[in-house]
Amino acid sequence: MFFHQDATFEQLSIHRVGNKAQDEFYILSDEPVDLSNDEVLPDLLMQYFMKPFAKANEVYRFYHPNDDLQLNEVYYFAKQYFDAKISFHEMSQQLSKHLYEVSEHPKIKAGEVYVVALKNVQIEGEEHDAIGVFKSENKEAYLKVYPNAGGFQLDYEQEAININKLDKGVVIVNVEEEEGYKVLVVDQTNQSEAVYWKDDFLKIKTRNDNFQQTGNFMKVYKNFVTEKLDDTFELEKADKIDLLNRSMDYFKSKETFDQKEFEEEVIGNPDAISLFKSYQQNFEEEFDSPFQTNFEIASPAVKKMSSAYKSVIKLDKNFHIYVHGKREYLETGFDEDKGMNYYKLYFENES
Structure with missing residues (x-):
């Protein structure tokens, strides 16, 4: 859904926001950070900021x-920036001051706020400009070992940031402005005081439209077939492809999704249906992304997911069998004389 591999930093500003309830203050930098002469830091920052959004x-x-x-x-300050009514750095300062004003819970930690301007972030198959706002609250101690006089010297950094552990972040994608933009959020803190990031600072609500419902359901079903069914059922590769093909036919031929209808027409087996419901529920809980039992099927989402639905059986390095339907015309077996597995295909015409 969201890809940052081709994204680039345009600008970066860093500020520090304290806890207002503890009479801490905010510190605003005078100008953006210049990364033009650094070949390593931009890639490290991209990993730190963007990698958590892969899920x-x-x-x-x-x-x-x-x-x-x-x-x-x-929303207001992001729109002001996207409309070129304020500078990037002014926007970053205003966002930091707003974050300070809502940091009133006594357990909210002070930390650095990074605001970045991004180009070429991809969401739902389209590239857009975006704004990223990230906050680092937790620091760690790091050891540094380096050669010195024929041996090694040991040093440490007491208050360092682990680039694999982003505390809080939001990416605001410059699309669908009138509806409130497309917004992605990461918040690794589970304590009750952490709700200030989503509820007080950002004030966001779930988009959860037909495109997302369609894409998420197809993704979950595909993962269920390829990764989970083997735990309970003995399925051949052709059986899995058949299940995926049937689901793809369903989404391509229907205008409206109905969960009960899908389960009966595509999955069929009551035990497999029960297993899928449990798998689906685990996804909803892990990603806080509830599914609707009925929704209009979004054709662009189906088209996007079609490339992930593999319908090919690869046999050693000699043959590829593409299965698009008619599972009953495909048989497997083992030849005792040759000591090899085989597939038998039935067809009416050769083209």
Whole structure:
């Protein structure tokens, strides 16, 4: 759903935000950070900021309780920047001040706030500009070992940041402005005080539209067939491909998804249906992404997922069998004389 491999940093500003309830203050930098002469740091920052979003399946939108998006501070300043009405650095300062104002729970930790301008982030198959806002709250001690006078010297960094552990982050994608943009969120803190990031700072709600419902369901079903069914059922590769082909035919031929209908027409087996429901529920809980039992099927999402639905059986390095339907015309066996497995295919015409 979200890809950052081709994304690039345009600008970066760093500020520090304290806990307002503890009478800590914020510190705003005077200008953005210059990364133009550093060949290593941009890649490290990209890993730190963007890698956690690889599992961000849920897409959000900004909102405001009064139904006026202009009253949502993050939306307002992001829009001002996207519309070229304020500079990037001014926007980053305003967002940091807003974050400070909502940091009123006594357990909220102070930390650095990184605001970045991004180009070529890809979401749902399209590339867009975006803004990233990230906060680092937890520091770790790191050891450094380096050669010295025929041996090695040991040193440490007491308050360092682990680039594999982003605490909080949000990516605001410059698309669907009138609906509140497309927003992706990461929050690794589970304590009750952590809700300030989503609820107080960002004020976001689940987008969860037909595109996302379609894509997520097809992804979960595909993973279920390829990874989970083997735990309970003995299936040949052709059987799995048949299950995937049947699901793809369903999504291509129907206008509306109905969960019960899908289970009966595509899965069929009651035990497999029960297993799939459990697998689906685990996905909903892990990614906080509930499925609807009925929704309109989004054709662009089906087209996007079709490339992930593999219908090929690879036999050694000699043959590839593409299975597009008619599972009953495909048989497998073992030849005792040759000591090899074989496939037998039935067909009416050769082209």
